[in-house]
Amino acid sequence: MSMNSFHARQGKPKPAAQGKHPADRHGLLRVDQLLVAQGLAASRTAARALIDAGRVSHDGKPVTKPALELPPDARLKVVADDSDRFVSRGALKLEGALARSGLDVRGAHCLDIGQSTGGFTDCLLQAGAASVVG
Template structure:
């Protein structure tokens, strides 16, 4: 019987958006494996293992969204002009699951380039959004803005 990591199994079964999100659910104590609380994302599970969530995550795809929302609230209150992303072309460096990307889209960004050195981390909902260009496996070091469709 084929076994796979718990974090990957959660994604494969549609219980988590990404392995990173699955890890967050496990660490938050929200995952049960055959009725027992899971503790390790690397735990191996069989295809017939029962996986359950004790609660569903909030609507944001990553914790980064909460950080950016606070920045918009605090700094935007001081001077809103630089914090207006509506209609703009934006860059999310270190996108991971796409928390910053999601917030910028929610605030009206015309396009967001989501860049990360990792692979397959961007939430599927963002990957499917035509306003998002995913650039995986690339470090920002030495990258010219024009190579990413900039300026931003």
């Protein structure tokens, strides 16, 4: 016996089908969903991290809760951070290592062994490397 036939026999209403976004039913979206929809965050997890770090505002006021609901056309502002300069946090590690070692990669042809998200490649190119292969 399926659950649908059980509910039908008991006269209980079926659960309402939800759209892609649960808040869609009344025209509002959660801020974490909105950040992703507007291309300001790569995922809802990344959006929540931005909110938790205090980097998101709406109408000049900080957004403190990912579940805050706003209209889809709400203008959100994300404050830039030092980590936004690179495609991944790995680049920040290499940048620090280059600075501490005094190694100048300008014009160098570099090898990035084990490229993953591209953080090291990004860092090397921004530091002036002529090319990076991996």
